[in-house]
Amino acid sequence: MPQTPDWSYQDVAVRRCREKLNSSSNVRVGLVIPTGGGKTRIALMVCIEEILASPEGGRILWVTHRKRLRLQAKRTLQRLVTENADNVPKDAVQLSERIEFLMKGDLASRLQRAEKGEIILVVVDEAHHAAAPSYSVLNQFTVRGLYLTATPVRTDLQPIGIDVIGFSITYRALFDKGVLVEPKFLEPAEVRWDNDASVGNFAMQILKYAEREFVKTLIVAPTVDKVVRLYKALRESLAQLEGHILGEEDLLYAHARQSSTGDVLEDFLDEFATTPRGILVATTELLGEGYDEPSINAVVVAYPTNSIIHMMQAGGRCLRCYEHKSEAFILQVRESEMAYHFEQRWLYQEISDFLRPQLVDCYYNGRDELSAAAEQILRRHHVDGGSCGELMKTIAEDAGGRICLLLYGLPYEGEPEKFESEGKWDVVFGFGVEGGLFTTVFNAFCECETQVGDVGQFLTSYAGREQDPSSRRRFVGMLIAMQYAHMEISGKSYHNADRRSYRIEKGTTWIKYVTFHPQRLLPAELDDFLRLCLNRAEIEGQYSCAPEDYVGVVRLALPLNGYIGFLLDAGQGQELAQNLRVLREQLQDETAHRQFYVVGRWKASLQTTKLPLVIVARIEQLLKTQPDVPQVLWLKQIED
Structure with a gap:
């Protein structure tokens, strides 16, 4: 939902x-x-x-x-x-x-x-x-x-x-924040526009998706000719499919000169907005900007591109919230293995894509898996023991939910074919104390195209002179690696450039952005309980990191609308259960006029608490034994 x-x-x-x-x-x-x-x-x-x-x-x-x-x-x-x-x-x-x-x-x-x-x-x-x-x-x-x-x-x-x-x-x-629907990226398709059979296979692939995942589909093609060719291929392929959910009238196209219905463009697009299901093929220029149709849940980008702007404009057409819309899909094509194509994470990374960093995704369920995954990444990249120790300590103390690391390459003089297995790296933490500074420094250095004479002075302007020496060493190393990355992607020569296995479509060999995603496999009851919570994503991340740590969850009604959620560990859960039992007993025989007084007296008498103070301040929201909207969910049995 x-x-x-x-x-x-x-x-x-x-x-x-x-x-x-x-x-x-x-x-x-x-x-x-x-x-x-x-x-x-x-x-x-x-x-x-x-x-x-x-x-x-x-x-x-x-x-x-x-x-x-x-x-x-x-x-x-x-x-x-x-x-x-x-x-x-x-x-x-x-x-x-x-x-x-x-x-x-x-x-x-x-x-x-x-x-x-x-x-x-x-x-x-x-x-x-x-x-x-x-x-x-x-x-x-x-x-x-x-x-x-x-x-x-x-x-x-x-x-x-x-x-x-x-x-x-x-x-x-x-x-x-639930403002946009996070897309699912399908395996990139292959299409050769100079081959009718290839275009036909591509059309058939789209129609098969349209029977299931794709409800309302926008296909963005680079030229008028390709718009018309794909539209015709869709019609021909649909005729071969018996009992398909779409009819011929649900296949449409539009470009600057005409639409498939013959209507004026504005009227045509308004009419498509009312269609519950269908496929629209259109040119990049026509729908790249300013097209706002939230019911679209699938976008097919039928051209390869190096432009993050084009990808954001095209792919973003299916991400808007809409009634009953819980999934969005993006299907991209590539005409050759060398054509650079973006993957899911390029649509929302917090760091600049200016230097074309390689992106690595890891998934974990619980803190032990997170530590193991991080250790494996560091070991595979031959990261220095000191940096490894600092990172693992930070993960143990601070990490939860989605966390990011930036691996930056060190100079390599070995054989080119062994770079992937023998190249050495170091790491900057994209979370915890360093997280905000990392994002700011990285993006600022990209904005000035890494053209800085003194990287130490540049770093000081953001981090100050009191930065921890170990952290400063790693940040300076990152900035130097970013300068090498700029030279690499720009085709400029530098010492031992031929020793690294750089390929345009893979990104720079100097920077890797590693994201650890919690496997958000919530119990069905908890998943439903969090539906009204505005901080749902935060709670999901905390729970997924260490589900065994939590015995319950509370949601408090906010002043305007929605709820805010709080996970409870064993100590907090036991304290809340006891407090609710005591308060209910005290209120049982009180008159209506004295009930607020009793609750206020209890709050004033509380010496210490393990609970978040906002729960204590709003505990009256949790006292009803049969509330219209339950505000406490116990995940485990609580013993008094």
């Missing part, structure tokens, strides 16, 4: 973006939200609050390069001002009239005829296009900008004009 989404990050995003916007009269602030994370809504809330703070009649320009993006923004604004949410001002309808939606070609003339102080903000949608000449006019005016994008870095590395990031969030965070 789908997790209850936690949208609270949107309020944080609005606040932080406004703080950055108010720091200067000419600042360009980036809002970096993955596809499906609600960046349009967040930006519109920023706009409304900015207008509310500008009673003199200031106006906001919302600029985009596609008509559908403009329409999408308008529709989102209409929904926003009519939903009467608590965080939407009562006069939002009147305020929204001061937001102008226009195409990028109209931006220059609108700014030129604006009165002094009239334009208080310019919003640039899909800001990775802002390096285009059409947007250069913004540099001629003193006006604040809010730049919306799924990634602040273009594939060609041209600047897009962002001065500072106001707010950003990763795909992983949105999955954990």
Whole structure:
């Protein structure tokens, strides 16, 4: 069953973006939200609050390069001002009239005829296009900008004009919050577009998925010719399948010049939105940006690409939350073994992909398996004993849930064919005390393309001079390895480069990002109990790491909506059970007016507790013996 989404990050995003916007009269602030994370809504809330703070009649320009993006923004604004949410001002309808939606070609003339102080903000949608000449006019005016994008870095590395990031969030965070559906990646398909039989086999593979996993499918193809060819192959293959759930009318295609129904594109896409099941084949340009259809649960990317931006735009079409939608699927193709193709984790990693790190996934069930898996990884990569000891100690003390390590390569002078088995590595921890620093330093070094003269000084600017010597040694080693990685993927020569087994499609030989995922095999009763908890992912991770440690779980109702969960170990469970029994006995014969007094007296008399204080403070939520919504689940028998 789908997790209850936690949208609270949107309020944080609005606040932080406004703080950055108010720091200067000419600042360009980036809002970096993955596809499906609600960046349009967040930006519109920023706009409304900015207008509310500008009673003199200031106006906001919302600029985009596609008509559908403009329409999408308008529709989102209409929904926003009519939903009467608590965080939407009562006069939002009147305020929204001061937001102008226009195409990028109209931006220059609108700014030129604006009165002094009239334009208080310019919003640039899909800001990775802002390096285009059409947007250069913004540099001629003193006006604040809010730049919306799924990634602040273009594939060609041209600047897009962002001065500072106001707010950003990763795909992983949105999955954990239940805002997006985490995709399942199917085995990449093979297709040769110059071979009719190969295209036919590809079409048949998609149709077989459409009988089961694929409910509503979007196929993104690179050219009009390939859109039409695949559409015809789907029709021909469907005719060979008796009793298929789809009919011929459920197979559709669209590109810039026409659609399969002959309808105008906007009407065609709106009609497809109402279709409960079907397959739509479309060009990359048509649906790459601005297409918002949450009922799609499967995306087929029918072209190989090196662009993380294209993958995020295409794959992200199936990740949006929708009623009864609990699974999403992505199927990619590759035309040759050398074509670089992304896998699942590329859609949501917290670290930059600039240096093309190799990605390794490990799975565990319980702390013992985690320790064993980590030891195996370190041993296989010949990591120094000192680093191994520190890592295993940190895992034993701090680790739980999903944890990450970054392995960085050391110089290698052996035989090329033995590099994989004999190459030596060291490690930086992507969790615990080092976790936040690691992500910040790694991404910042990528942003400056590793072009730093003194890596020690660069590290000090982030970690300070008091960093633990062992940790500093490993971080400096990581930065040096990152510089080698940049040379490697850029094709630049360096000492002993020919000794390493570098292949473009595999990524750099200098960096590996290792993720340990807990096997989240929850008991059915616990899985159902956590359904309403906004911190479900966190609880799942804790429980999966050491299920034997916990005897129960509590969920407390939050002030607005939803619940927050707490796992209980044996000591906490025994204490809670005893406290509930005692309180129920004390309340049994009390009048209604005295019951609050009795609970308050008990709280005041409590000397020490093993329980989280918030459970003690809200213990009255747990006292009912037959509640409408149970708030305590015992996983094991508790002995008084």
